[in-house]
Amino acid sequence: MADTTLSTARLVLRPPAAEDLPWLLEAMNTLAVLRHLGGTLRSPETVAEGLAQDIEAFGSGGHQRWTVWLRDAPTRVGRVGLFHVRAPAAPPLLHGQREIGWTFAEAHWGRGYASEAARAVLDHAFGTLDLPEVWSQTSDSNRASTRMMQRLGFTRRSELDYHDPDYPPEDNPTTVWSIASARWRLPAA
Numbered sequence: 001m002a003d004t005t006l007s008t009a010r011l012v013l014r015p016p017a018a019e020d021l022p023w024l025l026e027a028m029n030t031l032a033v034l035r036h037l038g039g040t041l042r043s044p045e046t047v048a049e050g051l052a053q054d055i056e057a058f059g060s061g062g063h064q065r066w067t068v069w070l071r072d073a074p075t076r077v078g079r080v081g082l083f084h085v086r087a088p089a090a091p092p093l094l095h096g097q098r099e100i101g102w103t104f105a106e107a108h109w110g111r112g113y114a115s116e117a118a119r120a121v122l123d124h125a126f127g128t129l130d131l132p133e134v135w136s137q138t139s140d141s142n143r144a145s146t147r148m149m150q151r152l153g154f155t156r157r158s159e160l161d162y163h164d165p166d167y168p169p170e171d172n173p174t175t176v177w178s179i180a181s182a183r184w185r186l187p188a189a
Contacts, residue, residue: 006120013066016054027105036142078104080117099135126181139171
């Protein structure tokens with residue numbers, strides 16, 4: 001498999017590793033980080049199982065969820081993934097489509113890391129993987145992600161919004177966004 005480490009001016013996005021587990025449990029399994037992802041803490045076993053699945057999927061060509069590190073310090077700051085839409089409640093058109101998502105440790109919010117990392121993943125999606133379109137989902141309650149999708153150039157697809165019973169009422173409906181490769185500007189070679 002080709003090297004799938006991605007880099008930006010301030011960040012390095014690396015494939016997930018077993019050594020990420022203590023950080024995931026401490027910095028990412030918090031009520032603040034999970035607020036718009038169901039809002040409940042996950043057991044250590046569930047977090048470990050999810051990490052193992054991410055490692056396996058990344059290595060076998062499945063979904064990719066990078067661990068985001070600061071370039072100039074040995075510090076993990078978040079995760080960005082490129083998945084296949086799997087939500088049973090999602091409209092049939094979305095099932096199996098490629099979707100980008102991100103979560104960052106609260107200590108690193110508001111510094112532009114999520115946008116910078118998402119741009120690197122979108123460059124990878126449209127440049128390396130040659131995807132025609134990438135989707136993203138959130139809710140109106142998650143204002144930060146909504147603003148970020150707008151800044152990245154995503155278009156709201158309100159005709160595809162849906163109610164997801166896996167999320168609390170305040171995080172419904174799920175809002176659906178997309179960006180086509182033709183709208184994404186890859187960096188000059």
